[in-house]
Amino acid sequence: MFQISRNMNKIGTNCQWLAVPNRGLIVPDIRRSDHAPFWDRGYKAIMITDTANMRNPNYHQKSDTIETLDLDFLTGVFQGLMTAMRNIL
Numbered sequence: 001m002f003q004i005s006r007n008m009n010k011i012g013t014n015c016q017w018l019a020v021p022n023r024g025l026i027v028p029d030i031r032r033s034d035h036a037p038f039w040d041r042g043y044k045a046i047m048i049t050d051t052a053n054m055r056n057p058n059y060h061q062k063s064d065t066i067e068t069l070d071l072d073f074l075t076g077v078f079q080g081l082m083t084a085m086r087n088i089l
Contacts, residue, residue: 004046007087008080015080029053050077 008015023039024030032053035045050073053059058068 003088004048004084007084008077011076011080011083013076013080048081050074 005015005017020027020030024033024036030036030047033047033049035047038045056064056068056070058064
């Protein structure tokens with residue numbers, strides 16, 4: 001899966017790879033993802049996050065509106081994901 005982060009980094013989107021063993025139990029914020037029920041049932045999954053809840057003070061608040069989003073960053077994430085997916089399929 002290092003290939004995904006390498007391909008995202010190629011287009012300029014800073015992407016870091018973090019292996020989280022034991023169903024994410026050692027990093028509680030990761031368990032907030034909708035991946036947790038799948039991990040708990042033994043399914044392997046890749047979680048790709050822009051860490052919004054750690055970067056954006058408006059995350060899931062009334063102030064979480066389109067105006068408070070970094071759309072350039074979001075565009076880069078999507079472009080990076082498209083590049084990465086094309087290269088692994």
